[in-house]
Amino acid sequence: MHRLTLAEIARGLAAKTFSSEELTGALLARIRQLDPQLNSFITVTDEQALAAARDADARRAAGETGALLGAPIGHKDLFCTDGVLTTCASKILHNFKAPYDATVVAKLKAAGTVTLGKLNMDEFAMGSANESSHYGAVKNPWDLERVPGGSSGGSAAAVAARLLPAATGTDTGGSIRQPAALTNLTGIKPTYGRVSRWGMIAYASSLDQGGPLARTAEDCALLLGAMAGFDPKDSTSVDQPVDDYLAALDKPLAGLRIGLPKEYFGAGLDARIADAVMAVVDALKALGATVRDVSLPNLQHAIPAYYVIAPAEASSNLSRFDGVRFGYRCEDPKDLTDLYKRSRAEGFGEEVKRRIMVGTYALSAGYYDAYYLKAQKIRRLIKNDFVAAFDAVDVILGPTTPNPAWKLGEKGGDPVSAYLEDIYTITANLAGIPGLSMPAGFVDGLPVGVQLLAPYFQEGRLLNVAHQYQQVSDWHTRTPAGF
Amino acid sequence: MQWETVIGLEIHAQLATRSKIFSASATTFGAEPNTQASLVDLGMPGVLPVLNEEAVRMAVTFGLAIEAEIGRRNVFARKNYFYPDLPKGYQTSQMDHPVVGKGFLDITLDDGTVKRIGITRAHLEEDAGKSLHEDFQGMSGIDLNRAGTPLLEIVSEPDIRSAKEAVAYVKAIHALVRYLGICDGNMAEGSLRCDCNVSVRPKGQEAFGTRAEIKNVNSFRFIEKAINHEVQRQIELIEDGGKVVQETRLYDPNKDETRSMRSKEEANDYRYFPCPDLLPVVIEDAFLDTVRASLPELPTEKRERFQSQFGLSAYDASVLSASREMADYFEQVQQACGDAKLAANWVMVELSSLLNREGLEIEQSPVSAGQLGGMILRIKDDTISGKIAKMVFEALAAGEGASADEIIEKKGLKQVTDAGAIEAMLDEVLAANAEQVDQYRAADEAKRGKMFGFFVGQAMKASKGKANPGQVNQLLKKKLEG
Amino acid sequence: MALERSDVEKIAHLARLGLNEAEIPRTTDTLNSILGLVDAMQAVDTDGIEPLAHPLEATQRLRPDAVTEANHRDDYQAIAPAVENGLYLVPKVIE
Known part of the structure; x- marks a missing residue:
């Protein structure tokens, strides 16, 4: 049962082949059995999950339908969940039971999903290896000595290991797409403003977007359709109807114009990943797409710009963690300054403190x-580069990451070398455009991803291209050994 | 040496919205601690601000009233600093692009001259909570009910030259925001708070001296005293060879002195940057037109109208237009009696002294505008004299009757105008003072004036003040000299 | 420009992050290496380019002035480190 995709689960539940309670019980057992190897969960909400599953079964028995009714998922641990521990993988929130639900959580709850727990991540979403968590590193199910990527590393590992069919994540500089690529998943970062940020604990407010990680584009479409939409509680949320992502999946690709940015294929890219990406391009051509070169000349400036904007916003966003109203407070503060300085020094991890200081400066x-x-x-x-490129093409295609998953601890001492791994993903956050990563094959047995970028609000197009490719490829069906 | 005082004021006016600037919590004063502090006000992880339209409307209203340029694209910025009453670790405020740009306000000084004070800008921001210092085992208690209340910070140019001018300016702002209905002006509850930037310089010198900022002076009286004290302190300091340091000071009304706030001395670096959770606020033409159309008559306009329409002096017009309530009261009296000058006099003299004595605001006046106007009518038609009117007024104030007419009737205060009756009364007075009559008649013209007054006094006394004074004069003269 | 020890101390103080003596040299080095990466930005010609704060360049939506929040003090204070009589407690605030 754990191998089913969300779409298959929807059909199984609808056909009453199994109940949500049965499925939830099976997955909870699997989490208990296998997660100790991965460390992908921070909190498993057994009781609430089973109750929600029974509730979903009752709703279905009462005649309710809905593709996500009774579907088990997990939330990245920066989405606030009412009454449930929400830690951002930080000691500073080690005791924070959120007093409310994030909009994404509330919407998915209303759609009938069953939350199995809260997923590990880089502390405050700062990282691309999931090694900065207060709750320990997450392991990549494809190679337990390697990182799953980050910051949504727990979401990626849990879905890749078939502990969950799908999970939520957030993407500030690639935090959905990069772990999706490194664990053989499909993940989409929507247009900035498409998914509400209310209750999604902020890292960098002008870059953060929530989105789904799943095994297929179809599952991403299912989940994103339920997550997206205008929220009056978020001033940056966009008041525009949500496209029918499922309906968009089946559109033929004939006439699709694909742009290949030459800057994405330069020095630093593992040549085997370049080959995998070009193989995907060939397959899409065979489906009727046309291909041309485009240029994104400011790519190289994206990392410096990102590592100013994101830390600057973070330095301010994280000031509220001060030991006064919630979260960790140091022992016996001798005065107010001591309360602040020790609560924050003891509560935040190294990478978070580093970024706060860079941003403060x-x-x-x-x-x-x-x-x-x-x-x-x-x-x-950077935005102008994309606007110009999308004049001539419908989607831009390239590698998601320059390298496959690296070994745990390999880049621990040198944050800058880890930052450079974000090169292909952060431009989409800076420009605010949607981006998707999907499985593109394997290098030394490790998954690699291909990234698709589209103009604002063209999530449907990205899911369409990925789905069509997944009809003619089987990378996304590969399962890591032992899971 | 002759010194000149230079003052600039920053006034924080709490806007009279129902809900907070970025959340839907109530702004009611005096609620139980932290019962009006929502997730947003508490700065909980994951929460986001949404701007209150009414706060923007009120700020724009103020901008139009001071003839300022309105920031058609104004931007919220974060002012970053740590303080327990500041839950997010930053205050959402406006920096480079405030909602209200340069404007001015004309104030009337005691001598009746009008002075124009420049207003640099006014911007929207959120108020902080409160730290309560009663002892909780050596801890302070934080109440965040006030956190997120909308504030309009009104920054003046350093155009003010004395404590009296400063008070006149604050009073003018106070009157204006109340006229506009955007702030209740309750200084005791902190609805209007004032920071005073004070410096001194030798008279004639162009460059400003170093300024000290006196924080949170919250009454007109304390503003005057705090500034005067601070000016004296600075002059003495400089004359003793010392130097004024730029710092924040606190006025202690109990000791009547300012003292340095050491806790704020530490140099701050607020790291302002545009708030990424809020987007630029665009003020469309239509919005501006609606606000403009709803502007009430402003104090200056009212003052000018009182001068042109009623022929009042500049001073009287400015006193009567000082508050909306005062102006409304005066106009009601004027309408009831049809005599603006008498109405102005009665409001400014008798009514004001009554209110002062009782410690009441004009809207709590025991004598209504209708009652006062009705009484003035009786002065005009000679039913009572001005002197008797004062008795009637006191009786109205004491609630001894529903109207002047009722009191005049009940107390028999109606003026005697019957010439025969007056003559008979005068004959009695003259008969009783025969000696003085002889002296009068023997005196020369120059001495008669003073002596005549004696007879008038005696006559008024005899009539208990009710005889018509004009007739008394006329008939008396005839009898004495005739 | 490279940060010195005193800069790092000042930044840490502004951000209210306690730093051990022992951490300062390493922190200084790491911050300098990040700023080295960031400083590459200075070579980019941005003359005449307007800064971009938000990707979509939308404008602020305004909320009607209505009170819809109820009192949830007990829930919110259940997760607080120290409260008394409905107040959050902190070490004495000195004015």
């Missing part, structure tokens, strides 16, 4: 123009 008097304002100007250049 970038915003400080005398440096604002040289750092923050400069980075925002570069941000416009």
Whole structure:
């Protein structure tokens, strides 16, 4: 049963082949048995899950339908869940039972999903290896000595290991797409403003977007359709109807114009990944797509700009973690400054403190123009690059990451080398456009991904291309040994 | 040396919205601690702000009233600092693109001259909570009910030259925000708070001296005292060879002195940047037109109208337009009696002293505008004299009757205008003072004036003040000299 | 420009992050290596380019002035480190 996709589960539940309670029980057992190897969950909500499953079964018995009614999922542990521990994988929130539901959580609950637990992540979503969690690193089910990517590493590992059919994640610089690529999953970061950020604990407010990780594009379409939509509680949420993503899946690709940005295939890219990506391009051509070169000349400036904007926003967003109203408070503070300094020093991990300090510096008097304002100007250049490229093509295609998953601890001492792994993904966050990663094959037995980018609000197009490719390929069906 | 004082004021006006600027919690004053603090006000992880339309409307209203440029694309920024009453670790405020740009306000000084005070800007921001310092085993208690209440921070140019001018300016702002209905102006509850930037310089010097900022002075009286004290402190300091340091000071009304706030001394770096959770606020033409159309008559307009329509002096017009309630009261009296000058006099003299004595606001006046106007009518038609009117007024204030007419009737205060009756009364007075009559008649013209007054006094006394004074004069003269 | 020890101390203080003596040299090095990466930005010609704060360049939506929040003090304070009489407690605030 654990091998079923969301779409298959929907059919099974509808046909009453199994109940949500049976499925939930089976997956909970599997989590108990296998997750100790992976460490993908921070909290498993057995009781609530079984209750929700029984509730979903009752709703179905009462005549309710709905593709997600009774479908088990997990949430990245930065989505607030009412009454359930929500830690952001940080000691500073080690005791934080959120007093409310994030909009994404509430919408998925209303759709009838069953939440099995809260998934491990990089602390405050800062990282691309899931090694910065207070709750320990997450292992990649394809090779337990390797990282699953991050920051939605727990979501990726759990879905890849078939502990869950799908999970939520968030993507600030690639945190859905990169772990999806490194664990052979499909994941989509929607257009900025498409999914509500209410209750999604902020890392970098102008870049963060929630989205699904699943095994297929079809499952992503199912989940995103339920997650997306206008939310009056989020000022940056866009008041525009949500496309029918499922209906978009079956559109033929004949005439699809694909752009290949030459900058994405330059130095630093593992040649075997380049080959895998080109094989995908060939398959899409065979489905009727046309291909041409495009240029995104400011790609190389994206990392510096990102590592100013994201830490700057984070430095301010994370000021509320001060030991006063919730979360960790140090023992016996001797005065107010001591309360702040020790609660925060003891509560935050190394990478988080590093980014807070970089951001604090970038915003400080005398440096604002040289750092923050400069980075925002570069941000416009990057957006302009995409606007120009999308004049001539419908989607842009390239590798999701320059390398497959690396070994745990390999980049521990050098944050900058880890930052460079984000090169292909962060431009979509800076420009705010949607991006999707899907399985593109294997290098040394490790999964690699291909990334598709589209103009604003063209999530349906991305899911369509990925789904069509998944009709003629089977990478996405491969399962890691032992799972 | 002659010193000149330079003052600039920052006034924080709490806007009278029902809900907070970024959340849907109530803004009611005096609720139980933290019962009006929502997830957003508490700065819980994951929460987001959504801007209150009414706060924007009120800010724009103020901008139009001071003839300022409205920031058609204004931007919220985060001012980052740590303080327990600031739940998010930043205050959402406006920095580079405030909603209200440069404007001005004309104030009337005691001598009746009008002075224009420049207003640099006014911007929207959220209020902080409160730290309560009663002892909780050596801890402070934090109440976040006030956190997120909308504030309009009104920043003046350093155009103010004395404590009296500062008070006049704050009073003018106070009146204006109340006229506009955007702030209740309750200074005791902190609805209107004032920070005073004070410096001194030798008279004639162009450059400003170093300023000290006196925080949170919350009454007109304390503003005057705090500034005067601070000016004196700075002058003495400089004359003793010392230097003013730029710092934040606190006024202690009990000791009547300002003292340095050491806790705020530490140099701050607020790291302002545009709030990424909020988007630029665009003020469309239509919005501006609606606000403009709903503007009430402003104090300056009212003052000018009182001068042109009623022929009042500049001083009287400015006193009577100082608050909306005062102006409304005056106009009601004027309408009831049809005599603006008498109405103005009665409101400014007798009514004001009554209110002062009783410690009441004009809207709590025991004498209604209708009652006062009705009484003035009786002065005009000679039913009572001005002197008797004062008795009638006191009786109205004491609630001894529903109207002036009722009191005049009940107390028999109606003026005697019957010439025969007056003459008979005068004959009695003259008969009783025969000696003085002889002296009068023997005196020369120059001495008669003072002596004549004696007879008038005696006559009024004899009539218990009810005889018509004009007739008394006329008939008396005839009898004495005739 | 490279950060010095005193810069790092100042930044940590602004961010209210306690730093051990022993951590300062390593933190200084790491921050300098990140700023080295970031400084590559300075070479980019951005003359005449408007900064971009939000990808979609939308404008702020305004909320009607209505009170819809009820009192949830007990729920919210159940997760607080220290409260008394409905107040959050902190070490004495000195004015």
